Amino acid sequence: MASRNRSREATGGTAGERPGDASREARGGLPAVREADPAGHPPDAALIRVHDLAGRPRGTGFVADHHGTVLTSHEAVDGLSRLVLSTAGDRRRVVAAADVTPLPVL
Structure with missing residues (x-):
C-alpha cells in the first residue's frame, strides 16, 4: 500500500513533524510544543x-x-479551602486559601 503522506517522505521528515518547524525555531519563532511524559509529569520544572x-486535578x-x-x-x-501544588519532581505542598492572592490585588 502506498503512503498517504508523500510530502514527508520527500523531505525526510518524520510523521510527528510539521514541515517548517525546524526553520521557524531557527528564525526565532515559537519552539515546537513539548508533550507531558507518560507518567503525566509536566515537561518543565x-x-x-x-x-x-482528594487528589482530583484542578489545573x-x-x-x-x-x-x-x-x-x-x-x-x-x-472554592477550595486548601489546595495541593505538585512539581515535576513529585514534590507536594498544601497551601491554604488565605495564601492565594487575586491578581488585581498584586
Whole structure:
C-alpha cells in the first residue's frame, strides 16, 4: 500500500513533524510544543499541577518568580479551602486559601 503522506517522505521528515518547524525555531519563532511524559509529569520544572485535597486535578500553573509565586487560573483554585501544588519532581505542598492572592490585588 502506498503512503498517504508523500510530502514527508520527500523531505525526510518524520510523521510527528510539521514541515517548517525546524526553520521557524531557527528564525526565532515559537519552539515546537513539548508533550507531558507518560507518567503525566509536566515537561518543565517551573510548571505546577494543582489538585484538591482528594487528589482530583484542578489545573496547572507555573512558578513566576524566585519567591515561589505560582500563577494559575481562577477556576483552578475557586472554592477550595486548601489546595495541593505538585512539581515535576513529585514534590507536594498544601497551601491554604488565605495564601492565594487575586491578581488585581498584586
